Amino acid sequence: MVPTAFLVAFLVFPIGTLMVRVGLGLHVAPATATLFALSLAQATASTLLALAIGVPLAAVVSRYSFRGRALAQALLTVPFVMPTVVVALAFRAMLGSSLPQGMVLVVLAHAYVNLAVVVRVVGATWAQLPDSYEMVARSLGASTWRAFITVTLPSLRGALIASAAIVFTFSFTSLGIALLLGDSSTRTLESQVFRQAGTLLDFPGAATTALLQLLVVVAVLGAGGLLSARAPRRPLRPPALRALLPREWWIPALAALGGALVLAPVVGLIYASLHTSHGWTAQWWLSLGLIDAGTDRIGSPVSALVTSLGYAGLTAVVAGLVGGCAAVAALTQARTRVVALIALAPLGVSAATLGLGVLLAFGRPPFDLRSTGLLVPMTHALVAVPLVVAVAAPALRAADPRRALVAASLGAAPTRAFLAAYGPVLRVVSLSAAGLAAAVSLGEFGAASFLARAGSPTVPLQIARLLSRPGEQAYGVAAALAVVLVAFTLSLTLIVDRAGRTT
């Protein structure tokens, strides 16, 4: 009940309002059609590149046992939790002088951000595949490569499709990276929504674009879900990791290369925060507390940090509660699919669309919530709920429901019996889910750009504003602020990861 009510209030109502604004006459500008084609091409290229780099890395970190494997696996998830605005800034810091803004830079950055999706999703399935199938194929005369193509690849098909659908969606609806690294050829529909609503104040146009994007995303995720659902069932116990043969020295080397690739932009960012054209400096860091640091009085970076942390805390509480309830509801067999689908719905609606919808629905009478400061955390919670459910539901489902039966047979009333079976998992899961939601909130850009009050921007907004100003100082302060944001996000993710591993 709780999740449903929350979703109706903050998803269905705003998107409904958006659609009403579109009205009956859809006006798709010719420019939008071009944009659409360019977005498709960009997202396809980003997806293929992410798969090409991610699949070999997934194989290396999920199948072989070598020193540093756990570290490599952890490093490879870093890009995904880096706020997109920060990734954009890092790529500028790293490649800005050699690559002009445009398609290549955008595709590289998207592949970077989504590497973790491919490594995690494909790697999780790969780790569950017993070697024995491939061994049987080999014993029947198949070469290593042929055994991979005929036996392993079909088992990975579901995971490949699922990760491709997610990467495509993220790249197609990208905002921060498209805005900060792109040129006119790489505008996404999402950045068009942002421009139409934010700069041109063309709300019907923005709503039409948002709706068009929504249709594509729903189609892609739906097709991905259908195709990947036919994946074969996995055994319960994952097979042991394979020990390295002496001639397989390249496997740890590949893992190290992957780790270095992931760390390079972060290093570039730290370098940019400590550097001017004249050499090393600490002045960007020292000026983080100043109200006009790098800007003309849009508020100090530190106050943006305080705003962001407050929003993140509220988001954690709300998303933890709503997502936890949804995950518990998903345990009941009959409702599993419905609840899972409803909770995943916000994934299909991009952040800027959501931001615009919420602004139109709650930004003026009769529901004017702008002054309450609740719009940003509520919307962030909505963005985070699918992730919370994705973390919580499998963990809860992995707990054996028969423990509840055992407890009941010993005299425990229903609630108590439920807690006996799920209590320990639930405690850990809700903590990690809340941490995850906070991390999402800290880095979120699209929705916040519509909803945050002008005087109190979040950190990603502040970074984007700083970057839109000329001058070395704005750039240096933005880099220092980005390093702080990365530090916060990474620590949260680390805590979540730790907690998750103890279940």
Added chain:
Amino acid sequence: MTARLEVRDLVIGHHGERYAGPLSFALEPGEILAVVGPSGVGKTTLLSTILGSVAPLSGHVFIDGTDVTSEPIHHRGIGIVFQEPLLFPHLDVGRNIAYGLRLRGDRDPVRVSELLDWLELQGLESRKVDSLSGGQAQRVALARALAPRPGALLLDEPFSALDTDLRHRLAVDIATMLRREHVAAIHVTHDRDEAAVMADRVLSLTPDS
């Protein structure tokens, strides 16, 4: 003398589909009924129905003469041991065994140490459950089920994950325990030898029974 556990005209099934029945039998205190039959015939469903996690299509279950058919699981006083021990991972061995007693407000340590003794688990009371061997864990599960003195105990292939030697020793031990505690038991098994060792009677479920 009223029977400990009685099943009267019980028809078992799921979602309206009939698996077996009507079944009727009565077990005296300490009596053990083995239920054998091919996979899919409804052995586990029979246990679930008596436990109360699945509703019967028709018929009744009695404990000590009281009809418990519409009682929830936690009011029936019927214990269960599954194939896996399913110990509560957040509680140590002693607290797992005491779980049912504590729900009744009974904090008497005598019952727990008595069960630890009988089941040869001495010294393991404060161990974490994930440090136990398979045989030990299954003994703890049995002690946990017996601690609150249930009227009846359901055993759903409790030894099938153990090796043969251990299995036979445990089967003999459990049969002794059940008789000493006057608990009526239903033991579902694939293994006819095991059934012969433990049971007083054997019920053979077939697809058309």
